[in-house]
Amino acid sequence: MKIRRWPSLSLLSRLILLVITAVLLTQGITLWLASVERHRLISEQLYNEVLDTLASAEGALDGMSADERDAYLQASNRPDFPQLLPTTADTGLDFRDQTTPMTQTLAQRLSVALGEKIDIRLRRLDGRREMWLPVHVLDQDYWLVMPLGRYSERPVSSLLLASLLASLLAMLLAFGFAWQTSKPLLRLSAAVRELGRGRTPLPLPASGAREIRSLAEHFNQMSHSLDETARERRLMLAGLSHDLRTPLTRLKLLLEMQEASPDQHDMLDDIDELSRIVSQFSDFARASETRPLSPTALSELTDSVATRFTRNGMAITLDLAEGVEINGDALALERLLSNLLENARRYGQPPFRIRLQQQGAYACLCVTDHGSGIAPELREAALAPFERLAAHRGTDGGSGLGLAIVTRIVNQHGGTLDFVDEADGGFTVRIKLLQGGC
Incomplete structure (x- = not known):
């Protein structure tokens, strides 16, 4: 079974992601706690208001005749205030079927307090929210209608806005803190890269x-x-x-x-x-x-070094693109090409070929010979200082520094070095040098 891994993230990205997760989590928990506490307070307030309304109604209706009670209720029942309505008042009205955690809690508490099962029904009329409860007042059944205009079960918009602003401020401060924390590490990473070159x-x-x-x-x-x-x-x-x-x-x-x-x-x-x-x-x-890097005509430098080896009896085929220029150290680049050609002459076989091409932001320099090359398992070791392959140890008079010198110069110019086995049996040392330097 293949395990999928998260993509690699920088320390700054990890810190920012951690802070955003922590802020959102804490704000979510805070909003949830505030909502729970708000529902509890609303439920408590409605509970007390229902009991106070019933006690007040019983006190006012006690001793009245049926006609006097109806006249009193018609006079006292006003919109946006608690009302006692006859049991037939709900005929033809549309109530919400669903209940909320707050109304369920309130119904349970009222059922215990009043000694009978209370079912709460919710209704919306002309934009006003109402809560209907079946109650008994002086052995008479009524609907107690409580207006809910002052109560809202949802967090108010100001709380949400305050939460968003607090989250944004916390994230901005955390971003600044994360940047200040990661900046020294970025400098350290850049310094390590310089040291590696x-x-x-x-x-x-x-x-x-x-x-x-x-x-x-x-x-x-x-x-x-x-x-x-x-x-x-x-x-x-x-x-x-x-x-x-x-x-x-x-x-x-x-x-x-x-x-x-x-x-x-x-x-x-x-x-x-x-x-x-x-x-x-x-x-x-x-x-x-x-040493400081300066514009160097690599085509001319390559032709000059190849000409010097040609005068010493080494036949070299040149395939040089014109006008290839890099920002580099001319003396070091001359030593680089000289070592490559000396290795080809010492350990390789003719024909010898030099290719120079421009590939995007890089200058590609290839030195090819048709000798036995370097075995794949020995290529990494061949780049180390004073490392000489067993086939030539003690017989060629070399020091094992040729490719080590080349590797250092390539690294100083922000380039790469590869060994390539050609289709025609040739062996190529391919070097790519960044034209802008490093």
Whole structure:
């Protein structure tokens, strides 16, 4: 059985929904309690009024003859006042069939007080509401007609209006409170995204609830510690690269000045390989640096890098859309494409192809070779720093930093990196870069 889940909501939406539910629930309960209390008071008032009317009528009619009683009742029966009418007064009148909880309660109380069953009937006449009760006054049967013009069983409109205004005010105040509560968390979420892209976010202000202030302070400490660690690592890698490059250059110069020997060529190749590894260390350190982004003609940059590799004997087919421009770091993008082409030349097979297209708000850059590619289960690991696939470990002279450098540069430009197996057997590294930067 598949369990259906509610759609994901933001904290602000959840707080607003919680407050609206709480306000509506409390207002509904308040209106219900007010309605119950109002019905109780009306029932109590009508109960006392009926008993007072009957007691007054018995006192006034006591000792009168039948004709005197009829004359007295005709004189005292007036609209909008309690009336005693003969039992035949209901002939041909239209009464409401339904009763209300209030009239039921009132009928039960009057039946107990008067010692006989009382059935209450309701009638509307010319917009006036009346309540008819069969009663005995001095052993004579009558209809007691009580006007209900002053009583209303429904909540008055002013109460409803006050409830709506109170609910609206409470919701507005709650919305402001919820926004103030969620705003620091939104800033924290944005800072986490910046940190995930390899950038150091600005320190978060310590505002909001105590727990949120503590969270912001700890995040600032963590961000500062990560920045310090990254800076020390960059300095270490840059210093190591600089310190190694000088003796490597000296060794290469000494070998070239010596007489030719069978091992000289291999030794020079090893020194060149070491120099490339040192350069990758330096590139990896610089890939963590953030520089201002500026408009960069990606088509021209791609053509320039491809031309440089072509001069070194790598045949590359270019399919470049003209005028593709992004807001980026030109030096970092050059390192990105250089690493992709170097990986294709080192681990792939010709033919090599570069495609550059514009897809909506993204520039799509694809580098394709026709080698064995990367197995699907190893692709995530291949993006990690210093990670080298088992097939090439110890045999290719690489450092395992090429794709790690590419990944960092892609993240800094708000892009994505995917591996694609082409239908013709080619293997493509596809990169989408946001044209507006990030």
